[in-house]
Amino acid sequence: MISTRKERELGQEAASEIEQTVGLVRDPALVGYVQELGRRLVAQVTQRPDASYEFQVADDAEPNAFALPGGFVYVTRGILALANSEDELAGVIGHEIGHVVARHSVRQFEASTPFALLFGVPSAIVGVVSPALGGILGGVGKLANGLVLAPYSREQEREADRIGIALAARAGWDPAGLPSMLHTLEREEALAGNDPSRPSFFANHPATPERVKDTTAAARTLTRGAAHPIAGTRAAFLARLDGLVVGPDPANGIFVNNVFQHPDLRLALEMPVGWKANNTPASAIAAESEGRAAVALEGAGEGDDPADGARRDGLEERLVQRLTRRTIAGLPAAQLIAQDREARLHLTWIAYQSQVFRVAGVSAIRTFETYRETFARTASSFRPLRADEHDRIMEARLRAYSVRAGESLADLVTRTGGIWKVEQTAVANGVAVAARLPEGFLAKVPIRQRHSARQPAK
Ligand SMILES: [Zn+2]
The missing domain is CATH 3.10.350 (Membrane-bound Lytic Murein Transglycosylase D; Chain A)
Known part of the structure; x- marks a missing residue:
């Protein structure tokens, strides 16, 4: 059994990965509300008094909730949109706390992506100039296509259900909220169709035919604590959800066909046609269909000089001196082709609105010339977002x-x-x-x- 400290470290690592690849909802009112529910539930936990907890809303449109080792608990935007009462939300958060309390370890599946085919490219080197790209090449970014978590066992689910409804009841909520939420999730899944690759709630919290019935029966035996819910009526609860983004969130940028558009950074970049696009809070990436090459757009910090971005990315001064200065869409830019033993990189830093952006193309050395033009064309397509596109x-x-x-x-x-x-x-x-x-x-x-x-x- 690992120590609580080690568990926290592992959780912290996974939590930063979630933040980078899935993203967190930043609305302080909504997040504060979820955290308050979490705190009230945790106050009822008597086991593992040394454990600490952190509650966040994951910026994911799929309905899901999950807990990482070390007490990092998440509900997604998608599950919030399906909740109909604070009792339901408390039930599902209580269930996740149950997994932490019972030390059900979470394993992450290695999702296979086209990027994984880019073997032979040393991710540590690529990572120096493009952390997100390096992460993906190294397999660290395995959550980039959504949350892919290994399922708990049915026995673990029963245990987390039991702990969750007990916590909710003691904290003053109706313990029937959990079965009610599970019922809604079952209906939602039936409507969406059973796509096994979809990172839904039941993909990692397996459903059983008797689960709603059993938790409903168990809920009847529990006595509710005296505390009052925070948003006790339907109107009060729905007011907490007012303005929640449903479905894709364009705040981190969107792809319109092959054109990446970021409304808040006011930029656009044309990715190679036919490449597989992927957008995360940290980067917009496109990979050639066989994974032989990839292009990533990322921020490289503040500044008006593209060379500052290159330095911040860890480029040695002798390489900074070799940067080719040019302009792209009238903006100051600097380019360099760099390589390691196996990977060659087409790197462009562009200064725009007091920030430096990096467009990095990468492939194995032997195939680089095949993609060189594509990389150059992609970097040159960087431009301010047009007003009509923004609107x-x-x-x-x-x-x-x-x-x-x-x-x-x-x-x-x-x-x-x-x-x-x-x-x-x-x-x-x-x-x-x-x-x-x-x-x-x-x-x-x-x-x-x-x-x-x-x-x-x-
Ligand atoms: Zn579960």
């Missing part, structure tokens, strides 16, 4: 609407212009598709709007 970037945000007398769910979706189909709207609101909703019932509906910046550009 076309949309996002969907969760809003609560009051149902009118006699209005069906389908009517409500039509009236509000919600982006969820009627079936999805029903699942997310915990009601049947054909339910007769009482006048004034508050329904969650995601509404499309123009992207608005909500945090300082990273």
Whole structure:
């Protein structure tokens, strides 16, 4: 058994990886709310008093929740959008705390990506000039395609359920919240179809046919503590979720076909046509279909001189002296082709709006000439984002609407212009598709709007 300190270290490493590859929701009100729920639950934990906990909202549209070693607990944007009460949310966070309390170790699957085919390229060297690219080549960035976590056993699930509902009850919540949330997740999964590669809640927390029934029965035997919920009514709870981004979040940039557009950094870059694109909070990457070459766009710190970015990336001074100065889209840029024993890199630093960006193309030395033009063309395509492109970037945000007398769910979706189909709207609101909703019932509906910046550009 590993020590609590070692466990925390392992968790910390995985937590930074999550932050880099999946990203965290930064909205202080929402995150603070989730953290407050977590703190109240943790206050009821009697086992492992030496453990510490940290609660975050992962910037992932898939409904999921997970815990890393050392007490790092996450709920995703996607699961928040499906929750219908604080009891449900407390139940699911309690379940994750249960995994930590019971020391169910988490293993991460090695997701196979085209990047893994780039064998022979020493990731440590590539990592010097492009941490994200180096990480991916070295297999560290295995979460880049989403959260791929190994499943717990069914016995571990039962244990975490048992601990979770007990914590929720003692902290003053309805312990039936967990089975209610599980039921919604089951409906959501049935609607989405069983895609085994989808990083859904049940992919790492296996469902059993009797799970909802068993937790419901167990919940009836528990006595609730005297504390009052923070958002005790449906209206109060939905107010906490108001403005939550549903589906893809353009705040970290989007791909429009092969063009990467970042609305808040106001830049665009044309990735090679037909390459597999991947966007994470730290970088936008495109890889050749067989993984023989890749291009990555990343920030290289503040500054108006591209050479400063190169220095910050760890480029030795003798290499800095060899940089070729040029302009790209009227912006100061500097280029260098560098190599190690096996990898050759096409590196370009561009200064734009007091920040330096790096475009790095990489391939094995023997195939470099095949991709040289592609790398050069990609770097030269860096440009400011046009106003019309910026204005076309949309996002969907969760809003609560009051149902009118006699209005069906389908009517409500039509009236509000919600982006969820009627079936999805029903699942997310915990009601049947054909339910007769009482006048004034508050329904969650995601509404499309123009992207608005909500945090300082990273
Ligand atoms: Zn679980």
